[in-house]
Amino acid sequence: AQKVTQAQTEISVVEKEDVTLDCVYETRDTTYYLFWYKQPPSGELVFLIRRNSFDEQNEISGRYSWNFQKSTSSFNFTITASQVVDSAVYFCALSVGETSGSRLTFGEGTQLTVNP
Amino acid sequence: DTEVTQTPKHLVMGMTNKKSLKCEQHMGHRAMYWYKQKAKKPPELMFVYSYEKLSINESVPSRFSPECPNSSLLNLHLHALQPEDSALYLCASSQDNRTPYRPFFGPGTRLTVL
Numbered sequence: 001a002q003k004v005t006q007a008q009t010e011i012s013v014v015e016k017e018d019v020t021l022d023c024v025y026e027t028r029d030t031t032y033y034l035f036w037y038k039q040p041p042s043g044e045l046v047f048l049i050r051r052n053s054f055d056e057q058n059e060i061s062g063r064y065s066w067n068f069q070k071s072t073s074s075f076n077f078t079i080t081a082s083q084v085v086d087s088a089v090y091f092c093a094l095s096v097g098e099t100s101g102s103r104l105t106f107g108e109g110t111q112l113t114v115n116p
Numbered sequence: 117d118t119e120v121t122q123t124p125k126h127l128v129m130g131m132t133n134k135k136s137l138k139c140e141q142h143m144g145h146r147a148m149y150w151y152k153q154k155a156k157k158p159p160e161l162m163f164v165y166s167y168e169k170l171s172i173n174e175s176v177p178s179r180f181s182p183e184c185p186n187s188s189l190l191n192l193h194l195h196a197l198q199p200e201d202s203a204l205y206l207c208a209s210s211q212d213n214r215t216p217y218r219p220f221f222g223p224g225t226r227l228t229v230l
Contacts, residue, residue, distance in 0.1 A: 035218075043204050045159070045221040091158055103149075103172065104219065106158035 002027040004094050004107035012113045013082055021077045021110045023092030029053075034075045035093040035104065036066065045091070051075065082114045119143075120222035122207050128228045131197060137225045139190040139207030148190040149219065150182060151206040159206055165190060166212065197229045 003026040013019045025034065036048040049059060051068050059066045063080045079086055089111050093104040120141045129135050139148065147166050151159035164172035165184040179201075181193040190207055204226050208219040 037221075042223070043226065044223045045206065047218055047220070050218050093158075103161055103164060104159070106160075109158055 002029070002032075002094050002096050002105050004092050004105055006090075006092055006107035006110050008110045009108070010111045010113070012115065014115050015084060016081050017114075018078060018080050019082050019112065019114075021079075021090050021092075021112065023075045023077065023107060025073050025075065025092070025094050027094060027096050029096040032094060032096040034068070035095070036075075036077050037091045037093065037106075038088045039091060039109070040088040046088075048077075079112075082112075084114050084116055087112060087114045120207055120209055120220050122205075122222035122225050124225060125223065126226045126228075128230065129194065129197065130230050131199070133197075134193070134195045136194065137192040137205055137207075137227075139192075139209075139222055140188055141209040141220065142188055143209065143220065144187075144211075145209035145220070146187060146212045147210045148184060149208040149210075150190070150192055151208065151221075153204040153206060153224070155203070163192075194227075197227075199229050202227055202229045 005024045007022055011019060032053045034051045038046040038048055049066055056068050056070055065078045067076045075092060089109045091109045092107045095104050123138045127135060149164050150162040152162050153159040161174050162176045163182045168184045168187055179196050183191040183193060204224045206224045207222040210219045211217040
């Protein structure tokens, strides 16, 4: 069975601070995919990134960056110079195997509040 | 068009009502999904359709009945629901169900059962 743990239930920062959201996953499969989604109060899940288990390169996209470390089974997400619009619930998710499609197992989510 | 649409946005129903949720995509995706999200919890998978056939039912009660009339459309028929079924129902689609392509999520339907 697979599992995703987001230990930080809530994080509150002041605008322009950097913030890192932690994600730890468990799976016995060697092929898996990790995702990050943002869910603002409107409810829609906004796709941020997908990473497969064979690609450990870190990624940067604007103010967002992701650090994937297979050795620690972690896929952490950092927002640099946070903004009020970044306030949302962030979910890390896992899909295992090559035939499981987009069947996602989500972590419990981290509520991020960025204060002005 | 990279959009999944869901109707209605909000739905209030009594426990004796019958209603349906609708999901539509025109991206040529052959896999479609229903997820249920209770307040302050993550989405949980309910059903997966692959090439218009039900491939996964995550032990969902029979008062939820999915239907996939064609490759673009996914319905969720609701009957005799309970107040604890109140949740955000999210539809998603992906290219197919064999590889974890990025799933595209709709905006969801917020369901309240009185």
